[in-house]
Amino acid sequence: MVLAVFSLLPLIALVVRGFVETEGGRLVLTFSAVKTVMSQSGYWFAAWNTVVVSIGSMILAAVIGVILAWCLVRTNVPFARLLEQLATMPIFIPPFIGAFAWVLIGAPRIGLFNLPTRGLGLGEPLDIYTYTGLIWTIGIYIAPYVMMIVASALRNMDPSLEEAAQVAGLSRVRTMFQITLPVVAPSILSGSVLAFVISIGLFGTPVLLGMTKEIYLVTARIYLELQQFPPSFGIVAVLAIYLMVLSVIANLLQSWALRGRSFVTVTGKGFRPRIIQLATGRYVVAGIIWLYLLLTVVGPIIIIIAASVSTYTWSGRFTWNNIAFLWESEDVRSTLWNSLFITILAASATTILGLIVSWITARTRMRGRQFLEHVVLLPMSVPSLAFALGVSFFWLWFPWSVYGTVWIIIIGLIGRYISYSVRSITSSLIQIHPELEESARISGFGWGSTMWRVTLPLVLPAIISSWVMVYSIFISELSMVLPLYTTSSRTLSILSFDTWAVGEFSLVASLSLLQLLLGVGVMWFVTHITKQRQIAAT
């Protein structure tokens, strides 16, 4: 019931609102929006562009995410823990800020990458305003989602399978391709589908990079529709349905690929994750990872820092005024409080509900559990902006309402993103053999004790990973909040967006730094606490 209200009804409200029009004070059914979308080539191009860019981004994110996860979890690469934390940092950078950073790196005329080549008469080899630029910028910023899910699965994998393969004479590389990768396939697939769905729902990056060369994606079209007068909610709904169909196809393909196969790797036998010793090769691997981090994390962050201490972007003159703004401004204080309140509450509720849904779908034979899973997964496919409109429509018409309060944002975030937690936790839960829980029950443990002392500790890495993931999304979430906020519930991302809208990029950069610190600080805190608990447990 709760999930229906949070996840399903806003979608129904969006679709219904799109297929009705007001005529003479009465609501009438109409298919004019469907006809418009179907008959205009611009919308078809947008759908095609979305497919191309999202598949490209998904492949890039999956390749980067899987390689990173494997290197950082299963090898003796130096400073693996630090590198893993650094590699998650892109998800703490708001997408439109990340896109702006890449404009400053890869724009033809002024991009930092192009300046030296231009000086040497070699032209401007990098152009971020292309399909490749879009795929690159989206892919590198969603790769950490794949990495987090796959890393969690790798930590839960029983290494005896790999040991058996090596005893049977398989090389390390063949073991990785024939044993390790197939065993963590659900996580890779889950991460890839998640990356695909995030990609089709992004709007900041496509608007900033795509529109410049008229590469419109569906979300950019939705963004344009919402800024029009009169608004066509019908067209918005039909475009949102496009994305829902894409997402459903991706989820069905995932289900089909995993059908009838078992991915249990954590059984009643004890194990310790096996680390592959790379000898001197570990420094080469570390070097490659550092290069990746330089290009994707360190470079853009340095650019954001440089912009935040510049009087204006690339002035060559520096000031602390933009940084001082962070503690001098009442706007920053109030929005900071709102952001933390909304994010922590919504992330915790999302993770708890996600765990419950995962457990029901993976561990029970409850009737309608598959329907429950579909209900939860459906909002994944809808861009945040469109989902938020559905939330506002629904709560506007609801007799007792949270409309205009901070709670509508929290409810919207939970409904839109609970699927992320479900995906993350389920992929870990299906790796754990039920025999562990059955043994506990046979030993006299009740349901609660089994859950508390067996299941939860085993899926704890996935739970933490899920919480950090949704926290990182919520702390910089813009499009979900945009249609739902008021002054009393304004967040840091809205303040950044308003500041960006009036051309104050240096202030936007300093606000981005604050969001980055909030993301990284909490991630470090959670990791530190987890580590302390692990030490205490041993």
Added chain:
Amino acid sequence: MIAAAEKEGQIVVYGDPFTVPLLLKAFSAKYPKIKVTSATGDGWQIYNRFVAENAANRPLMDVMYQAEDTVITAKTSGYLANFTSSEAGSLTKLGLPAGGGYVRGNGNLIMFAYNHEAMAKKPLPKDWTDYINPPAEWEGLGAMSNPGSSSATFATVAALYQTFGAEKGGAILKGFRSAKGELNPSMGVMATKLQTGERPLDFFNITTAVSGIIAKGAPVTMAVPASGGVAQFNAIGISAKAPNPNAARLLADFALTAEMQTVFSEAGVYPVRTGVASPKGLPVLTEVKLMDLDLEKALKDRETILNWWATSTGFSYR
């Protein structure tokens, strides 16, 4: 009125992200007993929110303070109460719209903007008509935003349409596009590209987006075209279903006081009250040559003008 407004105890304002925060900060300082709530953002997006709330019979907004085209639309749709400010006698003629029913709160000026360092050895635009046959040096330098979503852009495109006519105005737009001018999501994005030099020649930009970076020393110049710039206004309307009508009137009048108009001027937007100087470093609005713009007529012709723009530039507005 103050006592009645304080008895209501709160007010909800929808509007422009640049000026509304300034207004609310000053208002809250002066009337701390009145709790202020607001939603700011793109004009039509906020307007659509207001309409959706009214359609659901859940009116939340008291005061609309945003681009004049949205306020006119709200007025003609019957969403606004008839408002005459007690400060009306102190306003310049630019502050009072011909049709009445609402007032203008502040002005903005739209004109050419360019990065004078990046354009140092290149010809500069003097008039809109220079774009009919743009110099080769302008290729790939220009930018504009979308009149379908940006009120300031719509005002400018409508002024070109009304001043030059469909044919000559269309030639100007075609010329801009033939020089590989690009479409940006907003004037804020254009201002950022202007300061970095990525797109150093804005077809036009607005003082609110550019005056801030000029004040910080960015090598950016704004110049009035020979045929005239465009004055665009933020207007103040009071909702017909305002839950807090007295607080709404108090805030609307406060926006027009010498105190608030001076704050606006110091922040780089044009005041509409007599005796308050124009922002430093910007031309005086009443002395600037402006293109004629009949915004009410332009709104009636909105579909025609947007399609004309789309046909001339090859850009899509939705």
